[in-house]
Amino acid sequence: MAAGVESFKNIETVALVVDEAKADFKLQPIVLDEVRGDEVLIEMKYSGICHTDIVLQQGLLPLCDFPAVFGHEGAGIIRAIGKDVKNKELKVGDAALLSFNHCGTCTACVGDHPAYCHTHALVNHNAVRLSDRSTPARRPNGEAVRSQYFGQSSFSKMSVVNEKCVVKCPNPDRMDIYAPFGCGVQTGAGTVLNVLKPTKDESLVIFGIGTVGISALMAAKHIGAGQIIAVDIVDAKLQLAKELGATAVVNSKEQPDTVAAIKALTNGKGAKYTIDCTGLLPVIQTMVDCLQPEGTAAVVGVPPPDAKISIDPLMFLLDNKKLIGVIEGDSNPSDFIPKLIQLHQDGHFPIEKICKTYPVDKLADAIHDLHTGAVTKPVIDWG
Ligand SMILES: NC(=O)c1ccc[n+]([C@@H]2O[C@H](COP(=O)([O-])OP(=O)(O)OC[C@H]3O[C@@H](n4cnc5c(N)ncnc54)[C@H](O)[C@@H]3O)[C@@H](O)[C@H]2O)c1
Ligand SMILES: [Zn+2]
Ligand SMILES: [Zn+2]
Known part of the structure; x- marks a missing residue:
């Protein structure tokens, strides 16, 4: 078990929970049960809002039960690492970007096309762990909350994410604009x-x-x-x-x-x-x-x-x-996202022109601005 993981049980935090289809994203207390061997605990700094989060919240793609936490363009700091995590470059305190989840063993994954993983819908949109279809989060009253959307459910101050979602961020100072690299x-x-x-x-x-x-x-x-x-x-x-x-x-x-x-x-x-x-x-x-x-x-x-x-x-x-x-x-996020970051640093990918951060309590403004076209990529700032 990696340093400190044993103490990471029953973590109390807050997340933007959607209670049912079409209900608002509402900041509510949740409890994260544990960090399993193949999981990483992330303290979120930024979460990009993708159009697909709205599609799911509206219940237009009925793949996930409610209550649920969406968000799949997370960026934050690693606070704990499960004992079986294979990427030994990941360290507690590292800045990380979060992307989609995949099984790592099907023919698509083995053939370096993880986006076409045969379990894509299950491990991403169904928002549960692949191993036993459980979810790390619950309400304080014990009710389960789906919280591995895209393996990460990053509309949460803290989240237990699958290790396959985690990409080390080479430039921690710009996580606000690199968060959306995980999906959009x-x-x-x-x-x-x-x-x-x-x-x-x-x-x-x-x-x-x-x-x-x-x-x-x-x-x-x-x-x-x-x-x-x-x-x-x-x-x-x-x-x-x-x-x-x-x-x-x-x-x-x-x-x-x-x-x-x-x-x-x-x-x-x-x-x-x-x-x-x-x-x-x-x-x-x-x-x-x-x-x-x-x-x-x-x-x-x-x-x-x-x-x-x-x-x-x-x-x-x-x-x-x-x-x-x-x-x-x-794309294979662990190769492709660093390449895109390099393109940005070389001046070929001016992503800052489309991003705007909003404190989490201004989420309604962020969604409004996305709908009107006033902003292209709203990003939640967890403060
Ligand atoms: N395939 C994937 O892996 C994947 C990944 C991310 C997002 N998506 C999907 O891609 C789509 C785009 O996502 P986004 O985050 O860029 O959304 P967005 O809301 O930021 O962008 C949609 C754009 O379409 C424009 N638009 C609306 N109606 C139009 C019309 N009739 N003609 C032309 N343009 C019109 C809007 O003005 C807006 O600029 C969404 O459907 C999203 O769910 C798919
Ligand atoms: Zn998306
Ligand atoms: Zn797979």
Whole structure:
């Protein structure tokens, strides 16, 4: 057992608990039972708010029982390390970023595609331990609270997280902007850098310039994609997209025939690559309809569970088009997040332009600003 772990039982803390679908995130006392052998205790400093946290809180992806603590872009300090933790570089007192969980043994994990872990839904969205489906947190009255969302439930002052979520943070002074690397940033950047890899002769259209979309855009600019077209309904988002390297922007509210607008911008051909970062069905349909022959459309935004779009299979066959889904940018966080941090430190990834911190008691303002588009990436500051 690592130093100090024995004393880490029945830890009293506070977390933003959601009591039931659509209920507010409410700061409430919880108790963390213990730090198991493969777990790490984190004192949270910052938690990015991802659109998916809102999807879950609204009950739109019914994978997790309530009450639950969400949050999957945590950043904090390691306070205890379980005796079986394999990463011997982790030390008590280290700054850590938290990313998604995975089993480490299925063919996807062994093949270095942990985002496609066969237990992804269970260990991430179901918010329980893989070993016995228990959860570390309970209310003071004993009622269980789901608290391993993405293995981390980082909307909590202290959290017991699975060791596979933990990535050492090389620059503890900027955990406020590196927290979102655990999900939104690596998802957008990885979709471009690990999966689509557009070249200088190719076009890429990004629908939805939130954290995921703008991260995809920054990555595309960094690798020199030929044409980068940003689509959104908020002018401020499109302005930022231009500043960060979009070669053209389309406000789809003002130009409802977005397919025609994209075709006009791509010499009538359509785009080689399209990415949906909204999760909205009509937008996913539009991104498919914008493809050129041999083009690839990537579903990244999370659509509602029963959503359907129409594709013409014959045209997909004759034109060799592809429709793919990408989870977490197909990245391996322990390799990819340090690479993104290096890109930021080298000036290629100006993530500070989208982040704004809010004290935890201003969470309602943070969510409001996310909805209106006033801020792209709100980050909770645990103070
Ligand atoms: N696949 C994954 O692994 C993964 C990971 C993280 C997030 N997500 C999902 O990706 C999506 C984006 O997440 P985010 O955190 O960037 O969200 P966000 O709310 O920050 O961004 C969404 C953007 O879409 C824009 N938008 C809304 N309606 C639009 C429309 N009709 N046309 C064009 N743009 C429109 C908004 O103005 C906003 O800029 C969400 O669905 C989220 O759940 C998926
Ligand atoms: Zn996310
Ligand atoms: Zn796995």
